[in-house]
Amino acid sequence: MDIDLRNRFLEGMSRAATFVAVATTDGEAGGRYGVTISSLTSVSADGDHPSLLACIHHLSPAAAAILKNRAFCANLLQEDRQHLSDLFAGRAGAGEHAERFERTPWTPGTLGQPVLAGATASFECRVATAVLWETHHIIVGKVVSVELSDNPAALLYGQRAYRRAVHLPGDE
Numbered sequence: 647m648d649i650d651l652r653n654r655f656l657e658g659m660s661r662a663a664t665f666v667a668v669a670t671t672d673g674e675a676g677g678r679y680g681v682t683i684s685s686l687t688s689v690s691a692d693g694d695h696p697s698l699l700a701c702i703h704h705l706s707p708a709a710a711a712i713l714k715n716r717a718f719c720a721n722l723l724q725e726d727r728q729h730l731s732d733l734f735a736g737r738a739g740a741g742e743h744a745e746r747f748e749r750t751p752w753t754p755g756t757l758g759q760p761v762l763a764g765a766t767a768s769f770e771c772r773v774a775t776a777v778l779w780e781t782h783h784i785i786v787g788k789v790v791s792v793e794l795s796d797n798p799a800a801l802l803y804g805q806r807a808y809r810r811a812v813h814l815p816g817d818e
């Protein structure tokens with residue numbers, strides 16, 4: 647690939663502030679894994695179930711586990727939980743996924759998927775379909791339940807740093 651094109655792509659996309667989520671999964675088929683993602687996207691609220699998608703690197707063991715378990719939970723992090731983002735990105739010295747779950751409170755949801763205590767919203771999903779596009783699995787989930795915390799403010803990541811959304815004056 648053209649290296650300049652790749653660098654300009656990365657710089658351009660770094661300017662797209664996104665929310666930060668942890669995709670978790672648990673089950674006998676694939677085990678318990680969790681990975682930090684910024685690729686969580688709403689797809690539709692109006693099918694037979696709401697749906698969302700996540701793009702996860704094919705070498706992340708979480709991707710293989712989600713595809714085996716056929717279920718996952720997308721935990722949208724609260725704005726004060728950057729340590730959870732770092733933990734599930736393997737930046738806090740927790741390379742082992744089991745250790746990531748030992749270091750944060752969580753409970754199993756309706757489908758048995760890990761619902762993290764630091765999430766502002768947790769979307770439990772069954773895997774509807776998945777496509778491997780070059781390096782990433784694009785995984786579409788049918789949402790079966792949504793847990794909402796009392797704090798609606800979500801953590802953001804943009805220009806290679808954690809951020810929070812601010813209210814612009816005049817936009818009430």
Ligand SMILES: Cc1cc2nc3c(=O)[nH]c(=O)nc-3n(C[C@H](O)[C@H](O)[C@H](O)COP(=O)(O)O)c2cc1C
Pocket residue numbers: 666680681682683684685686701702703705706707708731732734735736741803
């Ligand atoms: C803010 C942030 C967003 C990330 N978004 C994604 C993503 O959307 N997809 C992905 O595959 N990895 C993403 N990563 C990288 C993974 O979290 C990281 O590579 C992974 O957790 C490494 O551990 P693992 O291979 O053991 O899962 C992100 C990391 C951070 C810090």
